Amino acid sequence: MPRFLVYLVILTFGHTFQVFSSSPAEIPAGSFTPLFGLDKNQKAFRVDAFLIDRTPVTNSEFNQFIKTHKDWRRSQKTSLVADQNYLKHWRADGPSIKQLHLPVTNVSWFAANDYCTWKGGRLPSTLEWEYVAAADSKKADASKDPEFTSKLLKWYEKPSGDENPRPVGANGENFYGVKDLHQLIWEWTYDFNATFVTADNRQDGDKMKNFFCGSGAINANSREDYAAFMRYAFRSSLGASFTVNNLGFRCAYDKKN
Amino acid sequence: MIKKISSVLIVTFFISTGAANPKTFYDLGYKWKTDQGKTVTLKSFKGQKVVATMVYASCQTACPLIIKKLQKVHEVLSKHKVAAQFFIVSFDSKRDSYKKLGHFKMHNDLNEDNWTLAVGSEADTRAYANILGIKYSQNPESGEIMHDNKIILIDEKGKIVKSIEGLDASIEKEDLF
Numbered sequence: 001m002p003r004f005l006v007y008l009v010i011l012t013f014g015h016t017f018q019v020f021s022s023s024p025a026e027i028p029a030g031s032f033t034p035l036f037g038l039d040k041n042q043k044a045f046r047v048d049a050f051l052i053d054r055t056p057v058t059n060s061e062f063n064q065f066i067k068t069h070k071d072w073r074r075s076q077k078t079s080l081v082a083d084q085n086y087l088k089h090w091r092a093d094g095p096s097i098k099q100l101h102l103p104v105t106n107v108s109w110f111a112a113n114d115y116c117t118w119k120g121g122r123l124p125s126t127l128e129w130e131y132v133a134a135a136d137s138k139k140a141d142a143s144k145d146p147e148f149t150s151k152l153l154k155w156y157e158k159p160s161g162d163e164n165p166r167p168v169g170a171n172g173e174n175f176y177g178v179k180d181l182h183q184l185i186w187e188w189t190y191d192f193n194a195t196f197v198t199a200d201n202r203q204d205g206d207k208m209k210n211f212f213c214g215s216g217a218i219n220a221n222s223r224e225d226y227a228a229f230m231r232y233a234f235r236s237s238l239g240a241s242f243t244v245n246n247l248g249f250r251c252a253y254d255k256k257n
Numbered sequence: 258m259i260k261k262i263s264s265v266l267i268v269t270f271f272i273s274t275g276a277a278n279p280k281t282f283y284d285l286g287y288k289w290k291t292d293q294g295k296t297v298t299l300k301s302f303k304g305q306k307v308v309a310t311m312v313y314a315s316c317q318t319a320c321p322l323i324i325k326k327l328q329k330v331h332e333v334l335s336k337h338k339v340a341a342q343f344f345i346v347s348f349d350s351k352r353d354s355y356k357k358l359g360h361f362k363m364h365n366d367l368n369e370d371n372w373t374l375a376v377g378s379e380a381d382t383r384a385y386a387n388i389l390g391i392k393y394s395q396n397p398e399s400g401e402i403m404h405d406n407k408i409i410l411i412d413e414k415g416k417i418v419k420s421i422e423g424l425d426a427s428i429e430k431e432d433l434f
Contacts, residue, residue, distance in 0.1 A: 080279050191394060194392060
């Protein structure tokens with residue numbers, strides 16, 4: 001098929017597909033034991049019901065935001081809220097046709113946060129994100145399932161590079177009907193850096209040990225979930241103005257009663 | 258005439274939406290309620306040096322120490338006749354009312370005019386902490402807050418020039434502006 005026809009098909013049906021898949025997934029309330037964040041006397045946190053985007057935000061969607069938020073154009077970047085690589089994969093002040101349905105990356109936390117606010121939502125908390133991401137296709141919590149976690153680890157082991165990025169929605173959906181939480185990109189969370197408190201906060205000796213000891217994951221809540229450990233460690237290494245070529249985001253929404 | 262008015266309106270609209278893409282510390286559009294009950298933005302510090310940190314009123318352990326360190330900074334700067342604003346934002350937007358911060362201020366003898374304690378919305382507090390590079394997390398059930406202990410120095414151009422970490426209170430002029 002000639003190339004322009006492929007683009008035409010993507011433009012026409014890609015858009016239709018977006019409309020059908022655009023209503024966020026409803027996530028029921030529950031209880032979840034995250035890898036980090038619990039006090040010694042706590043077993044699990046309660047997670048309230050909320051909504052979350054089924055797929056990460058695409059270049060096309062982010063471009064819609066920029067059209068009405070000119071401050072966030074690629075050429076307007078400043079050091080306070082986005083580093084110099086902000087949207088560097090865009091050739092100009094917009095994505096190329098090929099990039100439209102790829103997840104947007106090279107965006108700072110501030111940009112992601114403003115986008116979600118514009119959408120009437122917010123970034124998911126780390127707890128919420130991990131709660132949804134613990135699901136495989138059949139059960140809500142597969143975080144102790146070695147088959148599930150070893151699959152994720154294989155993806156984490158691959159060097160990031162610029163290997164052909166895939167459009168959003170290509171992976172199968174999980175238990176909640178949510179896609180691409182794994183094996184596509186890393187994602188910002190609202191409190192991405194909250195776990196890893198530095199400086200000499202005096203009671204934190206134990207918490208620091210979780211990250212620094214070679215056997216760090218053993219101190220965490222679940223030895224099996226080394227994949228989650230990798231995610232916490234990655235998020236903790238970020239600053240809010242950082243932009244990374246395989247780091248994007250999706251939005252969450254409070255449930256209206 | 259109408260054209261003129263509408264262009265003025267458009268201009269003011271763009272200004273009043275605040276800068277999503279701030280160039281300096283003073284351009285950050287976050288809103289704060291001070292210990293005096295006044296609503297301010299960082300614009301009110303424009304052209305002045307700012308010494309910034311974050312604490313919360315019910316904090317028992319690290320916060321008294323960081324306040325002590327801040328008082329030492331205050332002392333050193335006064336001695337060297339360096340004018341600066343001391344701006345302390347609360348981590349705890351849920352529980353710290355401006356009145357509570359007023360008590361905290363009195364209790365810690367932060368009496369000079371250049372001390373300001375303030376509290377804002379949860380969203381503004383989180384974004385502001387991210388600008389300063391201060392990490393924190395609130396345990397959703399106990400309400401306890403774990404946080405970095407940092408003092409951030411902002412010069413009169415609104416540029417963040419230094420981040421002083423830790424609770425050790427030995428401060429010399431060279432460590433500051």
